[in-house]
Amino acid sequence: MKRFDLRDEIHRLDAEADCVRIVQILTSQEFPWDMGRALGVALYRTYAVPSIGELLGRTDEFTGRTQKRYDDTALILNNMMRYGFGPGQGRDALRRMNQMHRSYDISNDDYLYVLSTFVVMPVRWINDRGYGWRRLSDHEVAAITHYYRKLGRYMGIKEIPETYEEFRHLMDSYEAEHFAYTDGGRAVSDATLDLMVTFYPDRVSGLARKFSMAILDESLIETFRYDPPSKAWRKGADLALKLRAKVVRRMRPREEPLWADQNPNIRSYPGGYDVNRIGTFPASCPVAHDVDPVGHEELYGGETAPAERAERAEASADGAV
Structure with a gap:
């Protein structure tokens, strides 16, 4: 396989009809490390929104059991990417994700904001910051969207x-309006950063913490x-990530997909896991468990538009990808 064969395969696919396959290639072969970092930063940003940070702080899941919550989130998102809908x-x-989310009173605006971070942050990391070994094309950005x-x-x-562009505007405007300090958000942020440094040897844990802080933008530093970080750390982290991109560009393409359950930082399930049994199970959960989220109107909050009904009807095809 040549270095740009996967890129060429992506461009033979339809950005909308084949979006699951394109995201599979981008996430597991073309940019596995970058996508992981970008989506991690995307989730981290949400702690700076008071309604989200305080909720996560109150549940104690992201502060008391940080490793497990990190693992569960990565595995649930990974399974959807890997196997389609x-x-x-x-x-x-x-289904498991919907069950957890619907156990809490989360506004549609907050859902939209979190979704926007998943769309925007990979593009900002790879293209805008220049940390990817190549740029994402407009075709690939459309597929992610x-x-x-x-x-x-x-x-x-x-x-x-x-x-x-609409997702980017939504994310930026929502952050400008809503980012604010809360004790809960700061606690979740601290716990997350504490977990991140455990992914490195003890002898460099202090440097890893400084590096992690250096790649956060000013709005997050100020909010929390x-x-x-010093200018030297900012510049050093930026140069290190851009140097890594140049090295990766000269490496052979990844022929075998790399998925989250192969990540050594996922530590909670050494004997394997059942996706139906991971995550949280609040005692007051109002959702009917073992309900198919793609085929039941009650999980959509009411009547859906014809286009959305047609979209759901096509979901079975995604599972064959």
């Missing part, structure tokens, strides 16, 4: 943006009231 493990992961639009519909989110 058709019957099987991908749909099981979607279509993938998360599809996921958003299966989550029952309303008024989902149609284009990447951290001491700002």
Whole structure:
């Protein structure tokens, strides 16, 4: 396989109809490390929104059992990407995620914001910051957008943006309006950063913490009231990531997909896991468990549009990808 064969394969696919396959290639072969970092930063950003950070802080899941919550989130998202939304493990992961989310009073606006971070942050990491070994094309950005639009519909989110530019505007404007310090958000942020440094040997844990802080943008540093990283650390982290991109560009393409359950930082399930049994199970959960989220109107909050019904009807095809 040549270095750009996977890119060429992506461009032979349809950005909307084949969005699951395109995201599979981007996530597991073309940019596995970058996508992991970008989606990690995407989730981290949400702690700076008071309604989200305080909720996560109150549950104690992201502060008291940080490793397990990290693992569960990665595995659930990974199963949807790996298997699509058709019957099987991908749909099981979607059902599990919907069950957890619907145990809490989360606004549609917050759902939209979180979804927007998943669309925007990979593009910002790879293209805008220049940390990818190559740029994402407009075709690939469109596929990422279509993938998360599809996921958003299966989550029952309303008024989902149609284009990447609309998602970017939504994310930036929501952060400008809502980012604010809360004790809960800061606690979740601290716990997450503490977990991140355990992924490195003890002898470099202090440097890893400084590096992690150096790649956070100023809005996050200010919101969480951290001491700002020095200019030297900012520049050093930026150069290191761009140097890594140049090295990866000269490496052979990854022929075998790399998925989250192969990541040594996923530590909670050394003997394997059942996606139906991971995550949280609040005692007051109002959702009927073992309900198919792709085929039941009650998980969409009411009547759906014909286009969305047709979208769900096509979900079985995704499972065959």
